[in-house]
Amino acid sequence: MFGDLMGMMGKIKETQEKVEATKKRLNTVLIDEKSSDGLLEVTLTANRKIKNISISDDLLQDKEMLEDYLVNTLNKAIERATNVNETELAAVAKEGMPNIPGMDLFK
Template identity: 45%
Template sequence: MFGDMSKMMSQLQDAQKNVEEAKKRLNNILVEGSSGGGLVNVTVTANKEVKKIDINEHVLEDKEAVEDYLILALNDALAKAEKINEQEMAQAAKNGMGLGF
């Protein structure tokens, strides 16, 4: 009984370690989102931290367009980052629990 509990605690610690390592890796995965046919481009990490915003100078004259394009580009990048984040975290947890394939 105690051997099973010890094994389970070890697996939980391994899972936690794998999740922490995955979080560090996700900081280095860059994801891009864009809108307006490339007029606004955003780069975020897979941990959803904004790293870069690039706005084409031609769109700067229209404040509302910039705002709309920026929102669309950010949402695009963040959705992609979320998908990668979920996949990495699920895999890290599986590997930590000895369920990795």
């Protein structure tokens, strides 16, 4: 019984280390998003940190339009980054979870 418990604890610790390594790796995964007309481009990491924003001179003439472009394009990029982040972390967590009868955590 205690051997099983120690094995599970080791597996959980190993999984925690893999999750942390995955989080670090996601800092290097870049998500690029453009507005539909290409006037605004944003780049952020899969951990949702903004790395770059490129704005066309045309957008600098209209503050309200620029604000709309920023909100829309950043929201799309954040959604894509969140999907990548959650998928990667869930895969690592599922792979490393011990099989505990009656606890189907990842169906």
